[in-house]
Amino acid sequence: MKLTKIALMLGIASLLPNLASASTLDQVVKKGVLNCGVSTGIPGFSATDSKGVWKGIDVDFCQSVAAAVLGDPAKVKYIPLTAKERFTALQSGEIDLLARSSTWTATRDTSLGLNFAGVNYYDGQGFLVNKELGISSAKELDGATFCIQAGTTTELNLTDYFKANKMAYKAVTYDTSGQTIDGFKKGRCDAVTSDASQLYGLKLKMNKPNSVVVLPEIISKEPLGPVVRQGDDQWFNIVRWTMFATLEAEELGVSSANVDAQLKSQNPGIKRLLGTSGKAGENLGLSSDWAYNIIKKVGNYGEMFDRNVGKGSPLNIERGLNNLWNQGGLMYSMPIR
Amino acid sequence: MATYAVKEAKPAPSTSKGVLFWLRENLFSDIKNSLLTLAGLYFLYTIIPPLLNWMIFDATWSGAQDEVVKEGARWIFIVEKLDQFIYGFYPESLHWRPNLVALICIAFLLSMKFVKNLNLKIALILAFPVVCFILISGGWFGLEIVETEKWGGLMLTVLVAAVGIIASFPIGIILALGRQSHMPIVKTLCVGFIEFVRGVPLITILFMASVVLPLFFSDGIDFDKLLRALIGITLFQAAYIAEVVRGGLQAIPRGQYEASESLGLSYWQGMILVILPQALKISIPNLVGSFISLFKDTTLVLIIGLFDILAMVTLTNSDTNWLGYEVEGYVFVTIIYWVICFTMSQYSKAIERKFNTEH
Numbered sequence A: 001m002k003l004t005k006i007a008l009m010l011g012i013a014s015l016l017p018n019l020a021s022a023s024t025l026d027q028v029v030k031k032g033v034l035n036c037g038v039s040t041g042i043p044g045f046s047a048t049d050s051k052g053v054w055k056g057i058d059v060d061f062c063q064s065v066a067a068a069v070l071g072d073p074a075k076v077k078y079i080p081l082t083a084k085e086r087f088t089a090l091q092s093g094e095i096d097l098l099a100r101s102s103t104w105t106a107t108r109d110t111s112l113g114l115n116f117a118g119v120n121y122y123d124g125q126g127f128l129v130n131k132e133l134g135i136s137s138a139k140e141l142d143g144a145t146f147c148i149q150a151g152t153t154t155e156l157n158l159t160d161y162f163k164a165n166k167m168a169y170k171a172v173t174y175d176t177s178g179q180t181i182d183g184f185k186k187g188r189c190d191a192v193t194s195d196a197s198q199l200y201g202l203k204l205k206m207n208k209p210n211s212v213v214v215l216p217e218i219i220s221k222e223p224l225g226p227v228v229r230q231g232d233d234q235w236f237n238i239v240r241w242t243m244f245a246t247l248e249a250e251e252l253g254v255s256s257a258n259v260d261a262q263l264k265s266q267n268p269g270i271k272r273l274l275g276t277s278g279k280a281g282e283n284l285g286l287s288s289d290w291a292y293n294i295i296k297k298v299g300n301y302g303e304m305f306d307r308n309v310g311k312g313s314p315l316n317i318e319r320g321l322n323n324l325w326n327q328g329g330l331m332y333s334m335p336i337r
Numbered sequence B: 001m002a003t004y005a006v007k008e009a010k011p012a013p014s015t016s017k018g019v020l021f022w023l024r025e026n027l028f029s030d031i032k033n034s035l036l037t038l039a040g041l042y043f044l045y046t047i048i049p050p051l052l053n054w055m056i057f058d059a060t061w062s063g064a065q066d067e068v069v070k071e072g073a074r075w076i077f078i079v080e081k082l083d084q085f086i087y088g089f090y091p092e093s094l095h096w097r098p099n100l101v102a103l104i105c106i107a108f109l110l111s112m113k114f115v116k117n118l119n120l121k122i123a124l125i126l127a128f129p130v131v132c133f134i135l136i137s138g139g140w141f142g143l144e145i146v147e148t149e150k151w152g153g154l155m156l157t158v159l160v161a162a163v164g165i166i167a168s169f170p171i172g173i174i175l176a177l178g179r180q181s182h183m184p185i186v187k188t189l190c191v192g193f194i195e196f197v198r199g200v201p202l203i204t205i206l207f208m209a210s211v212v213l214p215l216f217f218s219d220g221i222d223f224d225k226l227l228r229a230l231i232g233i234t235l236f237q238a239a240y241i242a243e244v245v246r247g248g249l250q251a252i253p254r255g256q257y258e259a260s261e262s263l264g265l266s267y268w269q270g271m272i273l274v275i276l277p278q279a280l281k282i283s284i285p286n287l288v289g290s291f292i293s294l295f296k297d298t299t300l301v302l303i304i305g306l307f308d309i310l311a312m313v314t315l316t317n318s319d320t321n322w323l324g325y326e327v328e329g330y331v332f333v334t335i336i337y338w339v340i341c342f343t344m345s346q347y348s349k350a351i352e353r354k355f356n357t358e359h
Helices: A002-015 A024-031 A057-070 A086-091 A106-111 A153-164 A177-185 A196-205 A233-252 A268-274 A280-284 A290-297 A301-308 B018-026 B031-057 B076-087 B096-114 B118-137 B153-180 B184-198 B202-216 B225-251 B254-262 B267-304 B309-316 B326-355
Strands: A034-038 A076-080 A097-103 A114-116 A121-123 A125-130 A145-149 A170-174 A191-195 A212-214 A222-229
Touching: A024 A034, A024 A057, A024 A233, A034 A057, A034 A086, A057 A076, A057 A097, A057 A222, A057 A233, A057 A290, A057 A301, A086 A097, A086 A114, A086 A222, A086 B202, A097 A121, A106 A114, A121 A196, A125 A153, A125 A196, A145 A153, A145 A177, A153 A191, A170 A177, A177 A191, A177 A196, A191 A196, A196 A212, A222 A233, A233 A268, A233 A280, A233 A290, A233 A301, A268 A290, A280 A290, B076 B153, B076 B309, B076 B326, B096 B118, B118 B153, B153 B184, B153 B225, B153 B267, B153 B309, B184 B225, B202 B225, B202 B267, B225 B267, B254 B267, B267 B309, B267 B326, B309 B326
Parallel strands: A034 A076, A034 A097, A145 A170, A145 A191
Antiparallel strands: A097 A222, A114 A222, A121 A222, A125 A191, A125 A212
């Protein structure tokens, strides 16, 4: 329903001669600032700290693009958007880039006039259970009581998963996500289910965070990634390769701490990444030190993950699927050459 | 000869005065009443002590997060995030500007009470919003520009409500007069506008302003999101004011209209000098009622990504270092809303008393 509405609005929009004509790169360079759409508060992804400064893995991605294009990660204007207005804001040109934990789906990619430039976080629906149950796998959840929010996709996924595994569950249904968590807190149910990235946040909100545990099973696919307007391939390339550069840097062991030393490296992969050989930057329409700027001023993917959601943050999320491909995860950069 | 001395009146019997008497008359007059009183007392007993314990006696007011030992409210969250609750993202070095505006507001309200010269009053009323706007947004007299994206918190709540109230008032009066007009086009337009706006929820208007309008602008035109929301809220509120004022207008006896006409006053003279002063006076309670509900409705701007004080609570609760403080945040905001709304309703009572010219 929501999607139909958005599609309708975009349909109206496409009749008007107002779609981006000048290239996004030129506009961003001319303005000297990147307009980046973020959330109105998702822990670890985009939220403000006590000084009112935006922090999070999505915020770091905005900064990476600004570093690559403008050479300065501070030249970002953050535009907080609700889930309902995010795609229109991109379509209408209010923002140049949307980094707001948006799931990459076929409908969104094909019918909204948008392009997903990659995946910066592989999320999926998981389970948070009471430690007292003494279980370590979702397969042991037969007969458990769940607190669920009525009418959501999470509920559908849960039903499908239990049917597929020939298990049964009892449901305590609530209206809002807040009530659902509250029900779990008060012990009305054994488990709650939601996107894994959020479960870690929920865990911290418990009175005793160590009395609950996130199970390893992931039962749905929620690839979250940055989004750009369709029809500007150069800008799409810049955003996509910014993503790849942060991954490639981690894979090659280049971090914000050692990037200056790595400039002298003889490793051909590092030389191409940092622009000491090859023409990766020029081909994107950027300067040759584009990737150097990203890594030096923001960091590689591993650093972003750790400080925002991983070991270096209170959320303490395992890398899991978000590990590099050669370490058991799905994060794979196309080669820069 | 015995002089007649007036005997001192005996004090009223102890059964018909004093605290005990009052209690018996009002709270324990019969069995049903006594039971209700006891039930009420028990109810208060179960609510108030735990509430006070949570809010005050067991509360933590300072210190680091991991040092909290008490069970009550952890107000350290509010202390830590207070600047954001009040100013949003307004740069810290420039907080003196909203502070100054707050002082100017108080001075302005007081001056309305003491300045008697009408021309001076009108000049003040016209200058006040301009001065406030320049101070908050900057760009003039060497003040640094602060973009509207950075406005937030209580400052934004008050600003949205104030603009909505001040700007919608004259528009609402004109709409109300237009609705009463004998000119068919004016009347149709006003009725059409009022009924259209009243038939649509505020949330729809805000969505139109934030999501649909930008699609119609040609590329590169950046029409400020806050301004769009303000225009939407003002038009919405104007339709409601119009209906409140119309109620007042209809309550004025026909004779008053005829009297003003027989004095040879033109339409506008008659309205401004005779009808409106009376109509507005009797509309005050309803006007303030709708202003208070507008003040609370301003929280809806959070659905278009503007951070009023309520949205600020949600946002500050997403800080990974400060998760799980929703209750403290919401209680704090509740208190702020209550204080402001209660002040507004007391102010309206004062105005009603001031304008009360009946015998």
